Amino acid sequence: xxxxxxxxxxxxxxxxxxxxxxxxxNHGTDSKRRNxxxxxxxxxxxxxxxxxxxxxxxxxxxxxxxxxxxxxxxxFTYFSKRxxxxxxxxxxxxxxxxxxxxVPVDPKTGEVRDGSRYNQILIQKLSKESLSTETQQMSADxxxxxxxxxxxxxxxVTGWVEEEExxxxxxxxxxxxxxxxxxxxxxxxxxxLPALALAAENDELVVAAEFNSWIGFGKPPR
Ligand code: FES
Numbered sequence: 001x002x003x004x005x006x007x008x009x010x011x012x013x014x015x016x017x018x019x020x021x022x023x024x025x026n027h028g029t030d031s032k033r034r035n036x037x038x039x040x041x042x043x044x045x046x047x048x049x050x051x052x053x054x055x056x057x058x059x060x061x062x063x064x065x066x067x068x069x070x071x072x073x074x075x076f077t078y079f080s081k082r083x084x085x086x087x088x089x090x091x092x093x094x095x096x097x098x099x100x101x102x103v104p105v106d107p108k109t110g111e112v113r114d115g116s117r118y119n120q121i122l123i124q125k126l127s128k129e130s131l132s133t134e135t136q137q138m139s140a141d142x143x144x145x146x147x148x149x150x151x152x153x154x155x156x157v158t159g160w161v162e163e164e165e166x167x168x169x170x171x172x173x174x175x176x177x178x179x180x181x182x183x184x185x186x187x188x189x190x191x192x193l194p195a196l197a198l199a200a201e202n203d204e205l206v207v208a209a210e211f212n213s214w215i216g217f218g219k220p221p222r
Pocket of ligand 1 (some may be wrong): 060150151152153155169170171172173174188
């Protein structure tokens with residue numbers, strides 16, 4: 001096993017040397033094929049390394065626009081980096097689904113506004129009839145949107161209480177009612193989740209206004 005590893009290492013060293021590659025051109029087709037394989041073996045990690053660094057640079061160099069709060073006209077994409085990209089369509093959401101964690105997107109530039117954790121938003125489709133009047137006015141086709149940042153101490157409100165159809169913060173179990181404007185049902189949260197008014201445009205979910213209260217926890221910003 002040890003020998004095998006050393007041979008592999010030797011291969012890489014030879015392929016890395018352009019002088020060796022030049023010499024091998026004289027050894028026929030097999031030799032050329034071996035050289036090609038060696039080249040590819042080196043090239044693939046090199047490409048991965050390059051794209052990885054590029055992605056890292058992109059993360060580090062988030063533009064100021066990516067940190068702006070949701071702007072009127074913004075669309076949404078998934079918060080999960082694995083799913084991020086496609087805009088969320090109204091037809092993607094079903095009443096049986098629990099809340100979805102999303103971030104806003106500038107539709108003109110494609111800039112995903114995930115440069116601030118305060119831009120994490122919960123959206124969910126609920127039956128229109130179940131919504132309070134105030135919540136209905138802010139919703140689009142029964143879809144509601146709230147800041148995902150808990151008003152108690154800032155944890156992401158990722159829990160879902162199936163029976164009551166409420167959101168729950170996993171940190172200290174504050175419960176919020178998405179049908180009643182994100183109001184506090186129980187727990188230490190001092191105020192409701194800020195809500196985001198939505199509109200529908202050609203099956204796309206659109207931000208219709210700023211959050212109806214300040215996002216976060218503690219004292220309000222001055
Ligand atoms: S941070 Fe959410 S309940 Fe404490």
